[in-house]
Amino acid sequence: MDEALKIVYGDDAKYYDTIPARPINAVVKVDYYIRGCPAQPAELLKVVKALLLGKQPELPNYPVCVECKMAGNICVSNGV
Numbered sequence: 001m002d003e004a005l006k007i008v009y010g011d012d013a014k015y016y017d018t019i020p021a022r023p024i025n026a027v028v029k030v031d032y033y034i035r036g037c038p039a040q041p042a043e044l045l046k047v048v049k050a051l052l053l054g055k056q057p058e059l060p061n062y063p064v065c066v067e068c069k070m071a072g073n074i075c076v077s078n079g080v
Contacts, residue, residue, distance in 0.1 A: 032057055035067075 001020060005013040024030055034047050050057040060066075068075065 032059060035060060035063065 001018065002013070005016055005018065009016055032047060032051075034044055047057040047059070065075065
């Protein structure tokens with residue numbers, strides 16, 4: 001983390017204190033994950049609508065990587 005601060009802030013890095021990024025569920029209780037990279041507005045709307053109607057949201061049981069590959073995108077995490 002110190003090296004990252006030095007790269008970003010240079011000599012002023014000593015004035016900045018930070019902690020490593022954590023998933024949201026490490027900080028607050030999470031009921032649902034809306035997958036996406038970032039989450040698509042239509043998917044978010046679908047989940048919120050289901051919740052407002054008192055229904056269980058339909059969430060895919062596969063990672064967002066599947067949607068990226070189906071769309072023909074090149075993976076940014078491993079170059080595949």
